[in-house]
Amino acid sequence: MDALIAQLLNSGIGEATKVMVEKLLKVDWIPTRKAGKKLLSQMQSPHIQQAYLEKHAYAALRMRTLHNPDYDVLLEDIYYPLTIENRPEKTELIVSDGAQIISQNIVNIIGIAGQGKSTILRKLFLEEIRKHRRLPFFLELRRIEDGNVFEYLHAQLNILGFDLNQDALEQLLSSGKIIILLDGFDEIKDNLRSAFIRSIFEINKKYRCPVIVTSRPDTEICSEAGITNVFVKSLTDKDRFGILKKLATPDDFNELSQLLRTNSGLANTLVSPILLTLLHACYHDWDELPRTAVDFYRLLFSTLYHKHDRIKAWSRQRRCKLQTDEIQWCFSAMCLFAMEDEVYEFNEENLHAYAARALDTAALDEQERDNFLHDIISITCLIQPDGFNRYVFLHKSLQEYHAAYAVTKLPEDYKDKYYDYFSDKLGTGIEYDNVLFFLFHIDEDWFRRKIMTERFEKTGFISLANKNDEELAEYLFQSLKYDDALYEITKFANGFSNEIVASTIPDIQTSLHTLTVMSGKPRDIGLHTDTVINNILEESIHPDNLHQYRTTLHEKTPADDPNKDQYNIALSELFYQSEYWDELVFSISSEIYRYYHGVYLPTKERLHEKKQALSRGMKIKL
Known part of the structure; x- marks a missing residue:
């Protein structure tokens, strides 16, 4: 048995699952749910219970992080309690031991990149098992190819060994003994989102089955009537120190906590767990301290690519003969090309295809492809193998930052086209929001001209700005x-x-x-x-x-x-x-x-003043 699975079982999850099933079968079931009860009773079989633990619970509770890029860790080993808030009701829930969300509505946990919404959902899954009141199923939406959550759950139960039909599954979902946790609504393709929303509503409304989903802000599910939105809160000083204590040795913790206490500007940029992890992983190698979240990403690639004595992964020998800036461009181009195709993870075939395409656009030798991928995967760890024939970014925001970086390095005519593309996409989805956030910080003049002003003019709002x-x-x-x-x-x-x-x-x-x-x-x-x-x-x-x-x-x-x-x-x-x-x-x-009045007019004036200042200072006149 895998050592990590053994650790999970020894932590009491196996016994908690057994107790949960026993308790759920003992409570009263209405006569019209007999087939559902019979379906649940199959979990008393040691074979199916073991399959649920090893194939389902283990998959939900194991993780890789920036701090542990080479191997899986269990959620409990790295989890720090985060807080979610219901803004209209002005209530908060610290998602710690014993936490549960009790609601008959669909609950949507909203958070920005790296804020911990998926981690929170995994913790809620774990606590459902421990509370013994509902059998939880944790499903990653990106793995559901047709938008039908019911059919995917049916297929997953078949894989776990259940003998079931549609009627039995419907009765089980209607029993009040099940909760469905759906991760990553923002990671599914635009053309499937309406189908997913219908499927999620069907499970919740038709079967009265509780559903919790996670999403970035402003996806389609966030604005649906009948959904309760809760938001992941930004980290407080107490949270920052608590997370660092989980990550760092005592000496490192003392040094980093002192750094944050004496540098409020830096501390205030660390609004999410991923930024704290980056700080801890790399701060020994930085000649300058990052001032903003964007500075973290700017410094990250070269830090990870060059030898790092403290972490094993960074001491491996590099194979690629390209210069660091060439490798960074190719990696960034891969990020951009994949985002255009709405690809956020790879199989071996398309990973090699995107790498070859990136090298080709830089007029670099495609024979370096395998060495290039070796260095990206084994040295930077920014892309990681995750199971059979699957490669994932260590975090989605890393793909987004480097996609933005690629755009800044393009010739002006291509750059202009990409800005127009991002501008058009703003009105149809959120997939490039984070790319634009990064471009605002690393390509300010272009962003101000193409997005702050020209985009506003295209919306038609400019004609309404001075109407009463x-x-x-x-x-x-x-x-x-x-x-x-x-x-x-x-x-x-x-x-x-x-x-x-x-x-x-x-x-x-x-x-x-x-x-x-x-x-x-x-x-x-x-x-x-x-x-x-x-x-x-x-x-x-x-x-x-x-x-x-x-x-x-x-x-x-x-x-x-x-x-x-x-x-x-x-x-x-x-x-x-x-x-x-x-x-x-x-x-x-x-x-x-x-x-x-607050953005458009001041930006137009600023761009005009910068152009005049440049004209005054240049000997060569246009």
């Missing part, structure tokens, strides 16, 4: 007048779910959300406008009162599903008749005004 509320209200009404929003409503025994399939309103919301990204900050989904729109939808979009709005379509779809309806609703009626209409107009106006 009455003029803006008329503009919005006219925009919505000929726009029929397609709604899909799915009815369940205990309620319903609704989804906006197409309309102008989500486009306006998305454009407002992008304003913070265009300012060089993380995307903001906590806008007052979102609250107002949700209030309008909650009061209006209900099967019982849709008759009061003009509907151009009302039909069952698909034909064999009597529980699904589609409506085309006149948005102008829905929004204009709402008691929240004036508040909506004022909220949209405020967001546009704030960006126009």
Whole structure:
């Protein structure tokens, strides 16, 4: 038996799983859930229980980190309690021993890159086993190829050895004895996100099965009605010292904690666990201390690529004959090319293909490909093997930073095209938000010109910036007048779910959300406008009162599903008749005004002043 699996079993998880199954089978089950109870009883089989522990629990509770790039560690060995908050309710939960989220809604844990949302979900999975009240299943959404969570769970149970059919699984999900934990909504492809949302809602609403999901800010699931969003809190000073104590030797801890106490500017940049890990791993090798989060990533590659006496991985012999800046460019180009294809992990075939393409774009010898990949994997550890024929970035933010770095090194005509590409993508998804955040810091002038100003001009908001509320209200009404929003409503025994399939309103919301990204900050989904729109939808979009709005379509779809309806609703009626209409107009106006006067105009002036200053100082005139 693998030593780490043995460690997991010896930690009491095996016994806790056995007790959990026994307790769940002893509680009352309603007669219509007998097949579900029979399915769960199969976990009393030593074979299936062992399979659940080794193939499922172990996969959820083992990790690789920047601090441990060469080998797996168990969650408990590295976990420090992080905090999540429900902002509307002003409540917090420290996700430590005994923590549980009890909710019949879908709970969405939102956090930025490296903030620990996946780690939190793994801890919640562990505590569910220990509490003995619900059998947890931890699923990584990126592994579900068609967006159907139910069918994927069915397949996973087959792999674990369960003998089951669809009816038994439906009864088990409906029993109240199961919880589904879904990691990484932001890592799935755009064209599958609607399918995933429908599947997640079906599991929660149809079967009343609790679901917890993780996501970066402003993915589609964050703005769905009926979902409870909770946010990972930034680290406090207490958290920083607690995490460092987990990572460091006593001597290193004393040195690093003193560094943070005497350098508040540096400490305040360490808002996530990954940044603290980077600090600990590399600070001995830095001639200058990083001042910002971006400085960490800037210093990281060369630190890891050159010999590091403290950690075994960095003392291995380099094989690649390329210069450090050439290797960094090729690695960064790989990151960029893979992101364009929405590839965040590799198999051996496409890993070699991206490496060859990167070397080719730099006019470097493709015969160096294998040596190049050896050095990236074995020396920098920025890409790691993870199971059979699977290679992953040590963290997604590392791919994003180096994709941004690649753009800064491109000739101007290519660079210009990439900025236009990122600008267009801002309105359709979040996949390049972090790339733009890094570009704001490492390519400031281009970012200010292409994103802060030109992008704002393309949104059309510039024409609204100086309108008064009455003029803006008329503009919005006219925009919505000929726009029929397609709604899909799915009815369940205990309620319903609704989804906006197409309309102008989500486009306006998305454009407002992008304003913070265009300012060089993380995307903001906590806008007052979102609250107002949700209030309008909650009061209006209900099967019982849709008759009061003009509907151009009302039909069952698909034909064999009597529980699904589609409506085309006149948005102008829905929004204009709402008691929240004036508040909506004022909220949209405020967001546009704030960006126009706080970011756009000052940036235009700054760029003009820099151009004039350069012209004054240069002997050669344009």
